[in-house]
Amino acid sequence: MTAQQQQQQPQQQPQQQPQQQAMVSRDAAHLVHPLHNPAAHASARVWVGGEGAYLIDADGNRFIDCLSGLWCNTAGNGRTELADAAAHQMRQMGFASGYAGSTNPRAIELAERLASLTYPNINHFYLTSGGGEATDSNIKLARYYWKLKGQPEKTKVISRIWGYHGVTFAAMCATGMAPYWEMFEPRIPGFVHIPSPYPYLYQAPDDAPSQGIAAANELEKKILEEGPETVAMFIAEPVQGAGGVLVPQDDYFPRIREICDQYDVLLVSDEVITGFGRTGCMFGLEHWGVEPDLMQFAKAVTSGYFPLGGIGISDEIATVMNESGSPWMHAYTYSSHPVGCAVALAMLDIIEKENFVDQARQKGQRLLGKLQDALADHPHVGEVRGLGLMCAVEYVKDKGTKEPFAPSDAIGPRIHAETVERGMFSRVRGDVYCIAPPIVTDEQTLDRIVEILAEATAAVLG
Numbered sequence: 001m002t003a004q005q006q007q008q009q010p011q012q013q014p015q016q017q018p019q020q021q022a023m024v025s026r027d028a029a030h031l032v033h034p035l036h037n038p039a040a041h042a043s044a045r046v047w048v049g050g051e052g053a054y055l056i057d058a059d060g061n062r063f064i065d066c067l068s069g070l071w072c073n074t075a076g077n078g079r080t081e082l083a084d085a086a087a088h089q090m091r092q093m094g095f096a097s098g099y100a101g102s103t104n105p106r107a108i109e110l111a112e113r114l115a116s117l118t119y120p121n122i123n124h125f126y127l128t129s130g131g132g133e134a135t136d137s138n139i140k141l142a143r144y145y146w147k148l149k150g151q152p153e154k155t156k157v158i159s160r161i162w163g164y165h166g167v168t169f170a171a172m173c174a175t176g177m178a179p180y181w182e183m184f185e186p187r188i189p190g191f192v193h194i195p196s197p198y199p200y201l202y203q204a205p206d207d208a209p210s211q212g213i214a215a216a217n218e219l220e221k222k223i224l225e226e227g228p229e230t231v232a233m234f235i236a237e238p239v240q241g242a243g244g245v246l247v248p249q250d251d252y253f254p255r256i257r258e259i260c261d262q263y264d265v266l267l268v269s270d271e272v273i274t275g276f277g278r279t280g281c282m283f284g285l286e287h288w289g290v291e292p293d294l295m296q297f298a299k300a301v302t303s304g305y306f307p308l309g310g311i312g313i314s315d316e317i318a319t320v321m322n323e324s325g326s327p328w329m330h331a332y333t334y335s336s337h338p339v340g341c342a343v344a345l346a347m348l349d350i351i352e353k354e355n356f357v358d359q360a361r362q363k364g365q366r367l368l369g370k371l372q373d374a375l376a377d378h379p380h381v382g383e384v385r386g387l388g389l390m391c392a393v394e395y396v397k398d399k400g401t402k403e404p405f406a407p408s409d410a411i412g413p414r415i416h417a418e419t420v421e422r423g424m425f426s427r428v429r430g431d432v433y434c435i436a437p438p439i440v441t442d443e444q445t446l447d448r449i450v451e452i453l454a455e456a457t458a459a460v461l462g
């Protein structure tokens with residue numbers, strides 16, 4: 001079993017009470033789940049309620065929602081503002097087409113708000129139902145853009161190992177984790193991967209100016225290998241999330257921007273997790289003063305209360321599209337959904353009024369410091385890392401050599417199971433425990449996250 005396959009293993013084993021067990025049996029009879037895995041699902045939790053940073057299961061147990069659902073629920077559960085915005089819009093108009101020739105006030109307002117919040121050069125938005133659709137939209141837009149620019153051979157997509165961009169077919173090809181594509185081969189030709197900057201593990205050559213520059217130069221190497229005239233775009237998360245919270249070196253993205261400019265490759269920032277405050281900036285690349293050509297977002301734009309995502313398009317690309325004289329033949333039924341846009345507008349109010357950016361920065365610093373105090377000296381903790389309220393602890397067999405545990409030791413899943421026993425729920429990537437609680441999580445609960453993880457670590461690793 002490879003480290004990546006280990007990710008698919010059962011993540012929790014605690015006993016359910018009969019009522020919850022009965023629901024899981026009914027579930028198994030008819031529901032197919034994302035990452036469907038009957039063995040893992042036998043011990044599933046049935047979530048029936050939520051209060052702020054806590055989730056409640058069908059047996060009445062409370063768990064710290066240590067991953068904000070799936071990195072999305074930054075505002076926490078029970079936000080009546082979001083429920084009211086959805087109900088109000090549903091009463092007024094549940095749905096209307098967003099195809100060219102139709103629009104609605106909430107979508108117009110949302111695009112205006114996004115233009116004022118995102119990178120200065122990004123002022124045009126196409127809305128989707130989630131992150132994977134956003135990835136596909138950006139890939140199709142990048143290809144279309146280069147055709148309009150008279151360079152139709154620029155079609156290739158470069159992304160990174162450990163990058164996650166969703167699992168619709170094109171997004172899956174960009175995602176840099178083999179278990180997500182192996183059973184669906186063949187992939188679309190023209191999707192290639194480079195190593196991640198991964199400060200803990202990336203090996204830079206001895207003569208490299210820095211680890212970050214060496215990791216960024218992997219992009220230049222790949223562009224030259226493929227031929228710059230064939231490469232349309234490079235897509236990257238500012239901080240890789242599902243790949244194990246990989247925070248790049250400070251010089252990584254500035255060098256990536258230079259390389260993209262030099263070879264006419266569009267830089268696409270996947271902000272599906274990092275967008276709307278999570279890392280302590282409104283958007284991730286702001287940390288390094290870099291602007292992308294295209295961006296994408298989802299999750300926290302509605303705090304997960306409604307499935308909504310989108311792409312942000314630079315003025316330059318939008319001008320080329322607008323002047324093409326032909327329609328962009330790309331469309332989703334739920335693009336510009338009035339209810340989704342109403343929820344997103346209410347969420348942007350929360351983000352601004354409650355100053356999510358500052359909250360994530362301050363709480364993230366405190367959380368990371370406490371995680372480091374509690375765990376960094378443990379003989380099997382290789383690294384404690386994070387940016388804003390996005391942290392991870394990576395476990396290794398040998399701290400000195402960074403040798404990983406054998407996947408069959410299932411250290412990550414066992415630590416996860418111990419945290420569940422203690423009332424906390426998250427996800428692991430192999431032996432990396434991910435921590436990204438709601439931005440509204442109070443300090444006492446943040447401290448409890450550290451305590452639970454330290455106890456779980458001791459229970460599994462001594």
Ligand SMILES: Cc1ncc(COP(=O)(O)O)c(C=O)c1O
Nearest residue numbers: 130131132164165166270272273
């Ligand atoms: C960075 C990133 N991009 C894209 C996606 C795909 O989003 P969705 O699951 O909404 O299709 C995800 C989902 O976790 C993500 O983390």
